[in-house]
Amino acid sequence: MSLLTVGTVAFDDIETPFGRAENVVGGACTYIALAASYFVRGIRVVAVVGGDFPKKELKYLEKRGVDLEGLQIKKNEKSFFWAGRYHDDMNGRDTLVTDLNVLADFDPILPETYRHSEYIMLGNLTPAVQLRVLDQLLSKPKLVVLDTMNFWMDNALEDLKKVLKRVDVITINDEEARQLSGERSLLKAAKIIHTMGPKYIVIKKGEHGAILFGEDQVFYAPALLLPQVTDPTGAGDTFAGGFVGYLCKTGDVSMNGMKKAIVFGSAMASFCVERFSTEGLKNLKSRDISVRVRQFAQMVKF
């Protein structure tokens, strides 16, 4: 099974109540690829970085089996940069800086080898770029998953609606689901978003877990309780990467398969938030992941 992902590969400055990390590796695509790399080899990356992006980090991704043929490196430009500060309760954050740099005129070009990918993960990015990726595919993928955010609902709603028509699964947070649908009840919101295209709607609620709507069923996966949450950056991307990586590994894209994938995605996100940047996603053992998945099963059993 082949998995292609598009998204940002970036530098972040992050400040949380537990400390700060400067000029660390971030970006949706980075988190997605790392999380998915625990389930599948050869994840195909479509992204862009500047000449400033550390070779060491790219080597690490390759070591984890990530395929970087579709990564554009603009030697004389700078990588996308984001700086943010989390509130004391960690549920909110303020964006301090967004420097698009190489992302400003990013044209995602799929290498020939990528054009028959079966699983597509459209990481959070301009909907026009997500569309450009879908347009270059030469065969119908088995599954398209879209992650997006309120910024695109405010600024590129028409493009977003075009992408939505072509995706199977959307992952957004609860407030975004309410904004996109105009409905306060998540049950009603999911029904409306379903009519926009996606057969499955995944609502990410951070520390409150995630809800999957599909095939007239609802599945709720609580978030694991952790002694320490250090940095929520990338948790949603990591969740999406674990989710799509698990689906790609098993090939089971039924509602039952998706439920399990949600649990694996949540387990990956729990590692992500324990440390700054991508540190929590490095050097995990498959046993570490299966222990957390078992914790999920125990937590909801009655």
Add this chain to the structure above:
Amino acid sequence: MSLLTVGTVAFDDIETPFGRAENVVGGACTYIALAASYFVRGIRVVAVVGGDFPKKELKYLEKRGVDLEGLQIKKNEKSFFWAGRYHDDMNGRDTLVTDLNVLADFDPILPETYRHSEYIMLGNLTPAVQLRVLDQLLSKPKLVVLDTMNFWMDNALEDLKKVLKRVDVITINDEEARQLSGERSLLKAAKIIHTMGPKYIVIKKGEHGAILFGEDQVFYAPALLLPQVTDPTGAGDTFAGGFVGYLCKTGDVSMNGMKKAIVFGSAMASFCVERFSTEGLKNLKSRDISVRVRQFAQMVKF
């Protein structure tokens, strides 16, 4: 099995984005007794109302098998009154009026017949009043459940700590658990609250469900998703009433018994929020309740 509950029986003015209800019946004890009445007969009420409280409402409680021998009626005084307005997202609310009236000098007196009660539900109220109830018991109860709130942590912490030493289960919301423990992680917060007395800690998270900590286990029950939430008033009390009512009915106060009780409490709360005041808790059939409990089981199965 016998169940005794203490708490407020009151009038409420409620304003939500979906409408308003004026001078309707409310109060922690009312919601607790109504919810528990679906599991046990003869719930013993310790509370106070003024001469203004409608006889019809008391008759309805009696019809549901609630024992009002311990309800004091102060003919020439007014009942406790609370007015509140919910925010647009329904997760927050402002208190507009609190008229203590009869509650100002409430001395909870247990009739002789109440003094050997096995299950005690201390509804949200001055900790000193909760203590007075425990002091009048002539035999050690099988289970004491305490509901409280941030107001008592701010204004009567020492008394609250005294009650905590004598309870088996505490139910509070997530922010209150953080305030009481001084810990942001709910996992750590529960451990600290455990050292204050309660063997079991139930954290109510409203639309995000409830978490039970006990016997070195964690159990997470999501809230049911509803097409319409009309009025969250009394949801926490209803949850507590369903929880303790179910425990009293089964007599199983182990961690496994508590898990099931949490699910039944959540099911009762889902009926409560669908309509204003106590309307959602009237005339339910046991089939209505078991349908919702089954929905819970399905929602977390993977």
